[in-house]
Amino acid sequence: MNIKIRPNKKVFPFFMIISVFAILCMPKTTYSAQQSVSAKAVVIIGNSPTNDTTPNGWPTCGYIAQGPYSPPTHNVSPNRPAVDIQDENGTGDNIYSTHKGIVDNIFLNDPLGGNGILIRGDKYITLYAHLQGFAPGITVNQQINAGTLLGYRDSTGNAILPHVHYMIWDTSYNEISLTEFNSLVPPYSLLDTVTSTWGPCK
Numbered sequence: 163m164n165i166k167i168r169p170n171k172k173v174f175p176f177f178m179i180i181s182v183f184a185i186l187c188m189p190k191t192t193y194s195a196q197q198s199v200s201a202k203a204v205v206i207i208g209n210s211p212t213n214d215t216t217p218n219g220w221p222t223c224g225y226i227a228q229g230p231y232s233p234p235t236h237n238v239s240p241n242r243p244a245v246d247i248q249d250e251n252g253t254g255d256n257i258y259s260t261h262k263g264i265v266d267n268i269f270l271n272d273p274l275g276g277n278g279i280l281i282r283g284d285k286y287i288t289l290y291a292h293l294q295g296f297a298p299g300i301t302v303n304q305q306i307n308a309g310t311l312l313g314y315r316d317s318t319g320n321a322i323l324p325h326v327h328y329m330i331w332d333t334s335y336n337e338i339s340l341t342e343f344n345s346l347v348p349p350y351s352l353l354d355t356v357t358s359t360w361g362p363c364k
């Protein structure tokens with residue numbers, strides 16, 4: 163793995179504030195498009211284009227253990243616009259970028275977020291935290307597409323069970339509203355089981 167770390171003053175305060183750990187989850191996605199898998203990326207046929215910089219779909223499979231703007235940890239700013247997608251048996255499951263962008267930052271061994279990666283698009287930045295590690299070749303400032311494999315699910319940092327903490331900010335790392343967050347993911351309910359929009363999880 164070729165991992166570079168670039169401290170980001172705007173990001174790290176977040177990890178000092180939030181307490182990230184999972185609890186449950188699971189929803190329902192309406193996405194059922196055909197998928198074709200290549201070495202590093204997944205192309206969704208009949209779904210969102212991989213060059214769309216706006217987040218779309220789910221980055222992995224599992225159940226929604228905690229929703230946005232909800233207790234116990236997603237009711238604490240700036241941690242609110244996030245979901246935990248959990249799978250007790252899902253250590254190592256694939257985590258995909260939900261949009262085109264560049265790798266804005268990668269962090270390792272954060273006490274709260276564990277190993278995580280931030281992807282910057284034109285209007286939003288997404289975070290994928292508690293990862294086991296990163297996909298081969300992922301580096302800061304790398305251009306990626308929606309569906310690019312970023313890393314693998316685990317429970318690094320402050321996490322009770324394997325899950326990905328998936329969060330969406332604006333490009334200044336400000337929180338977006340619950341309504342806006344929900345417009346960027348498929349419809350879901352707490353504890354719904356969801357399927358990755360971008361590729362297989364195993």
Ligand SMILES: [Zn+2]
Pocket residue numbers: 182183184228235236244245246326327328
């Ligand atoms: Zn979380």
